[in-house]
Amino acid sequence: MNEQDSPTTGGEVTPTGEFGSGAVRLDQGHVVGDGGIPERFENPGFGPHIHRGTDLDEVAAKRAERIVGGLFLLSIVGTLAFVVAYFAIDKHSTVFIPGIGQTNALHTALGLSMAATLLGIGLGAVQWAKTLMPDEEEVEMRHPMRSADEDRSKFVEILGDGAESAHLTRRPLIKYTLGGALGLFAVPVVLPLIGGLGPLPEDDLSVSFWNGHKEEDGSYPNKPMRLMRDPQNTPIKASDVTIGSVFHVMPEGLLDLEHHILEEKAKAAVLLMRLDPDDIKSQKEKDWGHQGIVAYSKICTHVGCPVGLYEQQTHHLLCPCHQSTFDVTQDCKVIFGPAKRPLPQLPITVDDEGYLISKGPFKEAVGPSFWERGSA
Amino acid sequence: MSTETLPTGRPADQLRDGDKPAHAAPSAAARKAGGFAGWIDDRTSAAKPVNYLLRKVFPDHWSFMLGEIAMYSLIICLLTGALLTLWFIPSAGHTIYDGSYVPLRGQMMSEAYASTLNISFDVKGGLIIRQIHHWAALMFIVGLTVHMFRVFFTGAFRKPRELNWVLGTILALLAIVEGFAGYSLPDDLLSGTGIRAMEGFVQTAPVIGSYLAYAIFGGPFPGEMIIPRLYSAHVLLIPAILVGLFIAHITLVAVHKHTQFPGPGKTNDNVVGYRVMPVYAAKAGGFFFIVFGVIALISALFTINPIWAYGPYDPSPVTAGSQPDWYMGFADGALRLLPGWLEFSFLGFTLSLNIALGALVLLPLVYTVLGVYPFVERWITGDEREHHLLDRPRNNPTRTGIGMAAIVAYSVFMFAAGNDIIAIKLGMSINDITWAFRIGLFVLPPIAFWVTKRICLSLQRHDRELALHSRESGRIIRGADGSFHERHDALTDRERWILVQHEPVAPLQLTPEYDENGVARPAARKDRLRAKLSHWFFKDAVNPVTPAELAAAHHDGHHAEALEASDHDAIEQGADTDSTGLSSGSPVRD
Incomplete structure (x- = not known):
């Protein structure tokens, strides 16, 4: 079995030895080598x-029969x-149920009896196959x-003949117009699909309920709004916000909405916290807050989950x-994570x-990044 | 294909005659069944193909059941899913819950969530169907993943099965998309948070992100369109493609005939096993019921996705420990590991690679790499032949190492998705754990590759050792001259065959850069890379014992396989010098 001895055709990347030469016949793949010893085992x-x-x-067979029958019977009982x-x-x-706890009785009974029904059939059939069916x-x-x-060349021939007899090669007008038509025929299906999927985002992702209702000219009132407790929907007095406390806040009016309440919540949710003003390291954070009370968007700037744990x-x-x-003391900058x-x-x-109000809307888009967020 | 494998040149009627047993008169029941089959055959001429399928031989091995688990779980999902559609309302329209689950009564929620609660509490047997559906979906993806491992590590993806590997890869990808669409439907707080994250992923697509998100959600998140759209994808679009590709997958298995593990009498040209009728009809049919039964048992005892505990979806609250189903874990884990500095701003535009890489690139990348692997390996090894005998994983150490490295990398991503749970359970800092995963992602896969490859090579050397010198019996014999030697039990030919059946391998040889006329060959560069990769793939190859090597070992170890300790090393050296296939050159020792 000398790989070096096997002939290699020049100029080609040729696998050495047996490798890559014809179909594998492991049972007949040996070549008689030196001294009459075959190259491979047989x-x-x-x-x-x-x-x-x-x-x-027969006693064992009878026992196997009874086990199979018993399992099928188990299925019927199940x-x-x-x-x-x-x-x-x-x-x-x-x-x-010990080890699992309090659970719905009907659910458990139905599941267990169903398992017996199915396992009885399955185990019975497999036992039958393994003990009584032929195992040679x-x-x-x-x-x-x-x-x-000949089949392969026939195929090429049929295709060629077909194209020839249909004048496909001789009449290029048909060929090119058909190509064009087939290339375009999906448009009537795809266009309504793409066109009808949804509205364009426009500036929607960059504004929130805190901006107020969009005016006819496309501008926003950006008026102050009261901060409301969620879900009580009551305004919050600054004096109620003690140091260390945290409030879940929505803009005034949002919780009274009839429609699109979830869409608005998804952008407007705010966390209100009070810190010792001396702990706050950012001057902008102090300026935008009120005596250590600060409000931050609850929507994570990563992929938009609510930032739930304070x-x-x-x-x-x-x-x-x-x-x-x-870190709330550093203007909520990211100190860890993605x-x-x-x-x-x-x-x-x-x-x-004495109620807390917004001085204006968020100054940037809340939530996850998107391509044009900086340009809005 | 089916017609080719039957003897040709026989008239069809004669063939049909042969199908009927001539010796025994059919019973009344058989005649009745035969009559019905005849009625069908008169209208379909199905007898011949059906006979062919019933006589088909399948080889037997426990690992061939893994794909069956996936197949049956898929069928169970289809069955239970059809039932669930009778009660589930795929609507995000608001309703006030008035069902029998007291803690949520009077709450505003979507009809999707309310109807899922209804299935869980008010439809008799609804909960068990829902639980079986979810458990079967998890089992489907576990089954297909482990099936994929089996196919990979045994080299079953080699010619002529590359196309089926690609089909399987697409099936695996579709399965997880289908799973995601499915568990998002109930619109509970957990699944809604998953959709929220998905919206965030889509939004980060460069240039078109926000447009894409508004198209998918029919407007701002969450909107009322996403539930019906996911429903349409989950019950119609994806299942139709899944079932279609699955049928193609299984048809190709039948056309190729199943691979088999090497063994005495098994060759690349035959299939050794049992016929469908009756053995596999009973075994595989029975196995469907076993899989179904085990899933029913799990569903009866262990609650999965208790949506009533999460509450209806609302974009502002969240629960700690928000994890997706396990198969989405690797993508979620990637998002937890990617650092924030991968987000860039320039000219007023934002490119969030910290999200896009994990959420939009990783998933297609993983499945593309999987899909092209057979073609890459074939290019590296230059092996163009059909393979129907499986590799023992140890006999292809490089491939086995690559596979283990990939599994380790995948696992790092997947466990990273549980970094918060791990932190809580182990009482460790989540920051430390995340850093450990970040480092592990780069360090562990190469280690896994190296360790796996060394283990494979050791096992191969052990096989050689065993084939050459048989088993040590532990019986020490004292010779007439006072010397001691240990008796080695001889292997039978069949025992040895398992150890020596695989083919010797060697790297592709580098072709000359210039042809005989001194002209540079344009393909030389590509060939150089190919030869390099081939060298890397095969450089440590331990090739099987040859008859010549065995003869040398026997010749030196006379006294009927009783080898003296002092003789032993000499035999090893003799074997090594004889063996040109042993490129590693490391002596085989006891």
Whole structure:
């Protein structure tokens, strides 16, 4: 078996030795080498068949038969149990199962009896196959996937003849117009699909409920709005916000909406926190807040999950989806995780009655990044 | 194909005669069944192809059941899914819940969520159907993934099965998209958060992101279009493609005839196993019921996706521990590992590679790499032949190493999606864990490759050792001259065959850059790369023992396989010098 000895045709990348030469015939693949020793071992062929207990012993076969029958019987019993459970067990009754706990009795009974029905059939059939059905392996020959050469050339011939007899080659007008028509025929299907999927975003992603209603000329009032507790929908007095507390806030009027409430919530949700003003390291954060009360968008700048977890001691906000961590003392800049941008801050102040109000809308788009967010 | 494999030149009627057993008179029941079959055959001439399928031989191995698990789980999903459509309302329209689950009564929610609660609490047996549907979906993807591992590590994707590997890859990708669409439908807080993240992913597509998001959601997120659209994809579009490709997949399996593991009597030209009728009809048919039964058992005992515990979707609250189903974990994990500095702003435009790489690039990339692997390997090895005998994974150490490295990389991504859970369970810092995963992503796959390859090579050397010197019996024999030697039990030819059946391999040889006339060959560059890769693929190859090597070992180790310890090394050296296939040159030792 010398790879070096095997002839290689010059100029080609040729696999060495046996490799790559013709079909594999492991059983006949040896070549007689030096000293009459074959290059490869020869496939020794099948070993003697070892009979099973059930082939030799009628008692064992009988036992196997009884096991198969018993399993099929289990299936029938399972089905009956399923029917009984379906009608007899109240759908709200519960049952205690050790290791699993309190669970719905009907659900468990239906599932277990169904499992018995199915496993009875399945295990019975497999047991039957393994003990009583023939277990002598049989041999089927394979054939190369490649079709006979004449069939392959016939195929090329048929295609060529077809194109020729249809005048496809001789009449280019037909060829090119057909090509054009087939290339374009999807347009009537695809155009309504693309056109009808949804509206264009326009400036929608860059504004929120805090901007107010869009005017006819496309501008926004950007008027101050009260900060409302969610879900109580009540205004918040600055004095109610104690140090360390956190409020879930929506703009005034949002929770009264009849339509599109979720769409507005998805952009307008705000977290309101009060810190010791001395802890706040950013002057802009102090200026946009009110005596240490600061309001930040709750929508993560990564992919838009709500930033749900506020660590009171460290003043960190953590998004539970991908663990971006924002530091509230540093204008909510990202201190860990996959997000890049800080959470947008909502400028706030208090009105005459002492309730917290926004000084204006968010100054940038909230939520996940998008290509044109900076240009809005 | 089917007609080719039957003997040709026989008239059809004669063939049909042969199908009927001449010796036994058919019973009344058989005559009745035969009569019905005859009625069908009169109208379809189905007898011949059906006979062919019933007589088909399938080889037996436990790992061939993995694909079956996937196939049956898919069927179970189709069955239970059809039932669920009877009760599920695919609408984001608002409704006030008045069903029997008290904690949510009176709450505003979508009809999708309310109807899922209805299935879970008010439709008798609805919960078990829903649970089976979800568990079967998970089982489907587990099954197809492990099936894919089996096909990869045994080289079953080689010619002529490359196309079927590509089909399988597409099926695997569609399966996870189908799964995502499915678990998003109930519109509970967890799945809604998943859709929210998906919207964020889409939004980061360069240039067209926001337009794409508005097209998919029919306007601003969440809107009322996404649930019906996901529903249409989940129950019609994707299942239709899945089932179509699956039928093509299984048809190709029948056309190619199943691969088999090497063994005595098994060659590249035959299939050794049992016929469909009766053995595989019972085994495979029974196995469907076993898979179904096990899923029913799991569904009865272990709750999956308790949507009632999450509440209806609202974009402002969130639950800690938000994880997708396991098969989406790798993409979610990638998002947790990608650092924020991959977001860039220039000229007022924002490019969020920290999201796009994990959410938009990774998924197609993984499946493209998978899909092209057979073609790359074929190019590297230059092997153009048909392969129907499977490789033992140890006999292709480089491929096995690549596979393990890929699995490790995938696992790092997948476990990274649970970094918060790991942090809580182990009481560790989530930051440290995330960093460990980030480093692990680059460090662990090469280690996995190296370790796996070394293990494979060791196993191959062990096989050689065993084939050459048989098994040590542990019986020490004292010779007449007072020497001691250990008796080695001889291997039978059939035992040895498993160890020596595989083909010797060697790297492709580098072709000259200039032809005989001294003209530079244009393909030389490509060939150089190819030869280099081929060298990398095969350089450490441990080739099987040849008869000559065995004869040398026997010759030196006379006394009927009883080898003296002092003789042993000499035999090894003799074997090594004889073997040109042993390129590693490292002596084989006890």
